Amino acid sequence: MADAVFVGMPKRLVGVNIDGREIEVVEGSTILDACRRLTIDTPTLCQLDNLTPVNVCRVCVVEVEGSRVLVPACSRKVEAGMKIRTDSERVRHSRRLVLELLASSVDMSLCSAQVQGWMSQYGAQPERFGAEAATVAQPVKVDNDLYVRDYSRCILCYKCVEACGVDAQNTFAIGVAGRGFDAHISTEFDTPLPDSACVYCGNCIGVCPTGALMFKSEHDMRAEGTWDEGLRGGVHARAARAGQHDRESHLAAGQQRHRGAPLREGAVWV
Amino acid sequence: MDIRTTGGPPTADEVAAVDGLLGTPDSLWEGGRRRPADDHFARGGRAVRSQRHLLLPLLHAIQDRTGWVSRGALEYACRRLSIPPAEAYGVVSFYARFALKPRGALTLRVCDDIVCKLAGADEICAAVDAERSPCLGLCDRAPAALVERSGSSYEERQIAPVTVAQAADTLRGGEWPDQTLSTPLSPTLSPGGRGGLLRRVAAYDPERLDGYRALGGFAALMRAREMGSEAVIREVTEARLLGRGGAAFPTGRKWESVAKATERPHYLVCNADESEPGTFKDRVLMEADPFAVVEGMAIAAFATGCEKGYIYIRAEYPLARARVENAVAQARGAGLLDIEIEVRRGAGAYICGEETALFNSIEGKRGEPRNKPPFPVEVGLFGKPTLVNNVETLFNVLNIVSEGGAAFASVGTKDSTGTRLFCVSGHVERPGLYEVAMGTPLRELLALAGAQDIQAVLLGGAAGSFLTPEQVDVPLSFEGTRAIGATLGSGAVIVFDESADMKQVLLRIARFFRDESCGQCVPCRVGTKRQEEILERMLVERNGDRSADVMLLSDIAQAMRDASICGLGQTAANAIASGLTQLKVLNG
Ligand SMILES: Cc1cc2nc3c(=O)[nH]c(=O)nc-3n(C[C@H](O)[C@H](O)[C@H](O)COP(=O)(O)O)c2cc1C
Ligand code: SF4
Ligand code: SF4
Ligand code: FES
Ligand code: FES
Numbered sequence: 132m133a134d135a136v137f138v139g140m141p142k143r144l145v146g147v148n149i150d151g152r153e154i155e156v157v158e159g160s161t162i163l164d165a166c167r168r169l170t171i172d173t174p175t176l177c178q179l180d181n182l183t184p185v186n187v188c189r190v191c192v193v194e195v196e197g198s199r200v201l202v203p204a205c206s207r208k209v210e211a212g213m214k215i216r217t218d219s220e221r222v223r224h225s226r227r228l229v230l231e232l233l234a235s236s237v238d239m240s241l242c243s244a245q246v247q248g249w250m251s252q253y254g255a256q257p258e259r260f261g262a263e264a265a266t267v268a269q270p271v272k273v274d275n276d277l278y279v280r281d282y283s284r285c286i287l288c289y290k291c292v293e294a295c296g297v298d299a300q301n302t303f304a305i306g307v308a309g310r311g312f313d314a315h316i317s318t319e320f321d322t323p324l325p326d327s328a329c330v331y332c333g334n335c336i337g338v339c340p341t342g343a344l345m346f347k348s349e350h351d352m353r354a355e356g357t358w359d360e361g362l363r364g365g366v367h368a369r370a371a372r373a374g375q376h377d378r379e380s381h382l383a384a385g386q387q388r389h390r391g392a393p394l395r396e397g398a399v400w401v
Numbered sequence: 402m403d404i405r406t407t408g409g410p411p412t413a414d415e416v417a418a419v420d421g422l423l424g425t426p427d428s429l430w431e432g433g434r435r436r437p438a439d440d441h442f443a444r445g446g447r448a449v450r451s452q453r454h455l456l457l458p459l460l461h462a463i464q465d466r467t468g469w470v471s472r473g474a475l476e477y478a479c480r481r482l483s484i485p486p487a488e489a490y491g492v493v494s495f496y497a498r499f500a501l502k503p504r505g506a507l508t509l510r511v512c513d514d515i516v517c518k519l520a521g522a523d524e525i526c527a528a529v530d531a532e533r534s535p536c537l538g539l540c541d542r543a544p545a546a547l548v549e550r551s552g553s554s555y556e557e558r559q560i561a562p563v564t565v566a567q568a569a570d571t572l573r574g575g576e577w578p579d580q581t582l583s584t585p586l587s588p589t590l591s592p593g594g595r596g597g598l599l600r601r602v603a604a605y606d607p608e609r610l611d612g613y614r615a616l617g618g619f620a621a622l623m624r625a626r627e628m629g630s631e632a633v634i635r636e637v638t639e640a641r642l643l644g645r646g647g648a649a650f651p652t653g654r655k656w657e658s659v660a661k662a663t664e665r666p667h668y669l670v671c672n673a674d675e676s677e678p679g680t681f682k683d684r685v686l687m688e689a690d691p692f693a694v695v696e697g698m699a700i701a702a703f704a705t706g707c708e709k710g711y712i713y714i715r716a717e718y719p720l721a722r723a724r725v726e727n728a729v730a731q732a733r734g735a736g737l738l739d740i741e742i743e744v745r746r747g748a749g750a751y752i753c754g755e756e757t758a759l760f761n762s763i764e765g766k767r768g769e770p771r772n773k774p775p776f777p778v779e780v781g782l783f784g785k786p787t788l789v790n791n792v793e794t795l796f797n798v799l800n801i802v803s804e805g806g807a808a809f810a811s812v813g814t815k816d817s818t819g820t821r822l823f824c825v826s827g828h829v830e831r832p833g834l835y836e837v838a839m840g841t842p843l844r845e846l847l848a849l850a851g852a853q854d855i856q857a858v859l860l861g862g863a864a865g866s867f868l869t870p871e872q873v874d875v876p877l878s879f880e881g882t883r884a885i886g887a888t889l890g891s892g893a894v895i896v897f898d899e900s901a902d903m904k905q906v907l908l909r910i911a912r913f914f915r916d917e918s919c920g921q922c923v924p925c926r927v928g929t930k931r932q933e934e935i936l937e938r939m940l941v942e943r944n945g946d947r948s949a950d951v952m953l954l955s956d957i958a959q960a961m962r963d964a965s966i967c968g969l970g971q972t973a974a975n976a977i978a979s980g981l982t983q984l985k986v987l988n989g
Pocket of ligand 3: 752769770917918919920921922923925926965966967968969970971
């Protein structure tokens with residue numbers, strides 16, 4: 132007989148109350164996990180199941196009884212007896228403002244239909260900050276044959292940094308630089324990608340939810356007007372249509388698209 | 402991890418700066434030249450990476466020596482510490498102090514923050530080629546400046562008050578200003594006399610341990626050791642001491658949690674980042690009574706079982722840093738310390754006063770706050786249980802250990818025990834540091850400092866709120882200020898008389914938060930920017946739809962308060978909201 136293997140202590144179930152409904156989830160789950168079990172639609176922008184939560188976008192905030200401020204559903208672990216509200220006036224207000232503030236400063240037009248849906252669901256009107264409101268608009272970075280970086284579309288969700296670094300690739304070619312409204316994703320000293328540590332693994336393209344990072348083929352086809360959103364769909368649109376959130380589905384969608392997309396001269400898929 | 406460096410080699414000066422701190426590298430793997438053996442044995446790895454926390458000290462060493470951080474220098478530091486250059490670039494570019502472009506050897510920073518603005522800082526900035534700086538913690542002697550000269554013998558001086566002529570002369574390479582801040586220009590008043598927190602200020606030579614000991618120094622530490630750690634924590638709890646760093650958390654409870662934490666090691670961090678505009682109390686304490694800081698840390702470490710202590714002093718306090726370093730060395734030399742205390746230098750980031758941002762900064766990372774929970778008492782510096790206390794909090798502990806918790810709690814009010822330091826500045830005859838019993842009416846404090854024709858008082862600094870002349874009877878206690886929707890905050894009390902242009906004050910506060918937001922979370926990163934834009938439109942350009950703009954500001958304020966990660970975003974709208982409702986800035 133084989134030796135016994137210790138598989139760890141059995142996980143306990145924790146009971147919480149969300150919007151008046153009781154649910155038991157495995158201890159260590161996040162509030163978001165619990166919400167999803169109850170099919171409560173919770174907007175998320177910086178969260179992916181296989182990346183460490185950075186809880187920076189704050190669009191997923193919920194109200195937890197006894198907490199002075201709202202808490203991020205994507206990273207906060209459930210505790211026994213927690214009373215959570217996901218649709219209070221306070222929650223709706225913060226979610227709306229997060230979406231409005233983002234969309235007023237970033238070009239979010241290539242975000243998935245799901246994100247556009249949240250915009251209208253929460254009544255976001257980014258134009259109300261005025262035409263003069265500062266944005267992160269800047270020239271597109273095209274410095275290699277494979278990837279295009281259009282940081283006018285970057286919402287600073289940190290996903291690409293995590294995918295390039297500790298959570299997947301361990302290459303650390305990009306990081307967050309600057310601070311405050313000037314914070315941005317950058318290689319060291321903003322050096323072009325070919326001089327950076329980038330190994331063209333494509334992980335960042337796969338996780339980017341806004342189209343800020345894009346395969347050059349898609350970018351060129353969009354510029355030429357030959358890109359058919361309905362036929363092929365962008366990485367993001369496709370992943371969203373499938374109703375999937377995780378990185379694999381993003382990547383799978385991306386690869387599917389490559390097969391359909393013409394290879395450009397000089398381009399090498401890695 | 403593959404470290405790719407393409408920026409060219411460092412200069413000899415840069416190598417000297419880095420090697421001065423780390424020693425010369427033994428192999429290619431640690432950033433040195435390739436030797437034949439390096440092709441056969443890999444060195445470094447985990448051991449090298451565990452030195453990540455030395456990144457900020459290295460960056461300081463480079464910049465002190467050469468005036469800026471070049472790409473070659475940064476990459477050399479990266480190879481020595483095994484840090485990916487993109488990540489290190491993210492760190493350097495986070496801190497306002499580090500320059501990524503070459504500069505001359507002399508750099509003058511002039512404070513143009515709230516109090517210095519009242520004292521004519523803008524004229525100085527217009528007349529000379531200086532960098533503008535947020536509050537330098539010298540508001541009692543406004544206007545203030547800081548000058549540094551890079552090179553192999555780096556020097557740095559605080560100048561306050563500074564004049565246009567002096568600023569211009571310093572920049573021309575004129576006489577190097579004296580460092581004479583140790584004689585307080587400001588009155589430092591303790592009502593309690595013998596027992597006050599300020600009783601040793603100007604009573605001994607802050608560079609001499611024997612002077613401190615002659616005044617009874619280190620008796621409290623001996624007493625604490627006799628009492629035992631549990632008894633010390635009991636007294637602190639009985640004293641009902643609340644933290645003086647701004648969040649007013651019960652100190653005894655914090656100490657007990659750290660003492661009980663099973664994870665090891667435990668770390669102690671003394672928070673001396675003091676960057677709240679209008680605040681300079683911790684500077685005075687460190688400059689004039691640095692040994693007491695060391696003794697307070699030793700007691701805290703003893704009571705909570707901390708193996709190592711750090712004190713994080715803001716970059717703009719060179720004298721305080723030198724004095725505390727000296728005090729640590731002398732106390733250690735005399736065998737009075739049984740833990741190691743390391744002095745860390747900030748790098749120009751208000752956010753690093755937030756405790757978890759401070760941990761990240763010590764760890765060599767961007768000063769981005771962490772989401773709580775977990776709290777520092779469980780997961781703090783280097784992921785270990787950590788006790789964080791403000792300098793003034795630790796000063797109170799000395800008195801609690803000497804006199805007992807009950808005696809301490811007999812001063813002040815029921816919910817706010819003891820005394821409190823207030824930094825009074827702005828339009829007063831006697832700006833300075835005042836110690837009064839908790840619960841003292843603000844009116845009394847203002848009378849002590851000599852305030853007249855008051856238009857408004859900003860209580861608690863940029864993160865605090867404005868009071869009108871009708872509100873100055875508020876008792877200076879946690880509960881008293883809370884009752885009128887205000888806060889004691891960091892103890893900053895900025896007074897404005899009728900001559901002050903409050904619009905400019907509000908705009909400066911808005912700019913402060915926009916500058917100092919770490920940029921991590923959306924409500925604060927974009928909210929502080931929008932807040933500034935809207936305020937500018939309302940107060941200066943005077944266009945746009947006034948009522949729609951008021952509504953926008955209040956919408957932003959609520960989201961920042963509710964959904965930001967840390968206290969910076971959560972309070973970034975307070976002063977502005979109270980200013981718009983309390984002051985007459987929108988009239989006319
Ligand atoms: C933006 C921000 C800045 C802060 N700055 C300081 C500071 O300069 N000094 C300080 O002691 N606490 C500061 N704090 C509070 C600390 O996070 C922490 O609560 C405090 O150091 C704990 O010490 P105490 O319990 O002795 O007050 C700041 C908090 C925030 C949110
Ligand atoms: S580039 Fe894309 S993945 Fe990276 S931070 Fe910006 S939006 Fe997120
Ligand atoms: S509230 Fe502001 S300072 Fe605090 S974490 Fe968010 S962006 Fe950074
Ligand atoms: S999804 Fe939770 S903070 Fe971004
Ligand atoms: S030193 Fe200038 S405002 Fe404090």
